[in-house]
Amino acid sequence: MKKNILFSTTRQWNPGDEFILFGIINLIKEIVTDFNPIIYNRNPEVRQTRQYLNIFRKSKYCSKPFKGRGYLESFFRIGFWDNSFKDEMNLEFIDLVVFAGTPEWKGPRLLPLYKKLLNFNNPIIYLGLGGTKKYKHEELKSPYIDVLKKATLITVRDTLAYNELKFLNPYYLPCPSLFSSLHEKKIGKVKKVGLIFSTYKSVLYNKLEEKAYRYILKLYNFLQQTYSHNFSFEIICHYINELPEAVKIFRNMKIHYSYDAKDYFNIYKEFDLVIGPRVHGIGISASMGIPGIIISHDERAATAKGFLAEIININESFEKVISKFEKIITDIKNKNSELIFFKNEKKKIYLNLLRNALFGHS
Numbered sequence: 001m002k003k004n005i006l007f008s009t010t011r012q013w014n015p016g017d018e019f020i021l022f023g024i025i026n027l028i029k030e031i032v033t034d035f036n037p038i039i040y041n042r043n044p045e046v047r048q049t050r051q052y053l054n055i056f057r058k059s060k061y062c063s064k065p066f067k068g069r070g071y072l073e074s075f076f077r078i079g080f081w082d083n084s085f086k087d088e089m090n091l092e093f094i095d096l097v098v099f100a101g102t103p104e105w106k107g108p109r110l111l112p113l114y115k116k117l118l119n120f121n122n123p124i125i126y127l128g129l130g131g132t133k134k135y136k137h138e139e140l141k142s143p144y145i146d147v148l149k150k151a152t153l154i155t156v157r158d159t160l161a162y163n164e165l166k167f168l169n170p171y172y173l174p175c176p177s178l179f180s181s182l183h184e185k186k187i188g189k190v191k192k193v194g195l196i197f198s199t200y201k202s203v204l205y206n207k208l209e210e211k212a213y214r215y216i217l218k219l220y221n222f223l224q225q226t227y228s229h230n231f232s233f234e235i236i237c238h239y240i241n242e243l244p245e246a247v248k249i250f251r252n253m254k255i256h257y258s259y260d261a262k263d264y265f266n267i268y269k270e271f272d273l274v275i276g277p278r279v280h281g282i283g284i285s286a287s288m289g290i291p292g293i294i295i296s297h298d299e300r301a302a303t304a305k306g307f308l309a310e311i312i313n314i315n316e317s318f319e320k321v322i323s324k325f326e327k328i329i330t331d332i333k334n335k336n337s338e339l340i341f342f343k344n345e346k347k348k349i350y351l352n353l354l355r356n357a358l359f360g361h362s
Contacts, residue, residue, distance in 0.1 A: 131160025196276020
């Protein structure tokens with residue numbers, strides 16, 4: 001029988017979440033070769049924080065028209081139209097549940113799923129959990145703690161998540177986005193550098209603080225002025241709100257964006273080095289063997305250690321940045337080889353853990 005696997009993730013919200021999912025699916029495919037991927041979509045446009053309180057968010061309200069519906073649903077959310085797991089569904093047809101990375105592995109948006117998992121008897125695994133101070137108000141209480149205790153495998157990607165869950169003996173491993181690409185790139189010399197852009201003018205949870213934004217603009221301008229004769233620089237955007245602003249600011253530069261997360265493999269593979277504040281832009285690059293420099297602006301930057309990335313913070317002088325930048329450039333061939341070797345070694349560990357979690361042997 002073909003297996004049905006439910007993944008907690010987001011679609012069309014943050015491509016970084018989808019990079020994580022790509023990596024997890026690549027790993028699972030080496031163990032479970034044939035399955036139907038199903039998502040529990042946490043995209044805030046699709047599933048609001050406490051939508052389970054809205055009795056009209058059931059998919060049954062999508063099946064029949066009624067007078068005035070077009071006007072009413074323009075102001076109120078009626079039905080659940082997304083092609084993903086719905087709150088009124090049960091888990092009887094699901095063979096495995098996977099929490100795919102991200103700091104949002106608990107909380108009210110996930111509460112309907114957690115309640116169903118209390119009576120779920122098939123495997124539950126958590127891969128690449130992140131920690132964040134923003135969620136510290138969420139206590140590990142029922143049903144979260146009960147489901148976590150049922151899990152056959154928990155891996156975390158940073159110390160915040162590890163410290164919160166250490167009583168459950170999680171494995172501290174790189175974020176699974178490290179395995180998002182099936183192909184690696186050999187780099188002998190830096191010719192093209194990708195600059196990941198983000199802005200404070202975007203939406204909540206998908207933006208920078210203004211201080212970080214100002215630092216990045218100054219840094220990118222400095223790098224172009226200093227190295228314009230050595231390398232070419234291009235801009236990468238992950239979220240639609242970034243694109244109009246990037247077009248205004250970087251008038252003479254090539255700018256990359258796509259609505260489709262899968263397109264970012266073709267975007268990032270063009271570069272020999274990437275710099276920016278998007279952790280999983282660094283992650284998808286690392287998966288292809290492309291070294292990165294993460295610009296740390298919050299606690300999530302710690303995840304980039306699992307991509308062997310250099311870390312700079314927004315208070316760091318440009319002289320120190322240049323030192324790290326040139327260190328990578330002069331040793332790019334070794335950095336590239338080290339990253340590919342690192343990826344393959346960590347992949348072996350993940351696969352052994354997954355086999356044991358799903359089948360009881362390594």
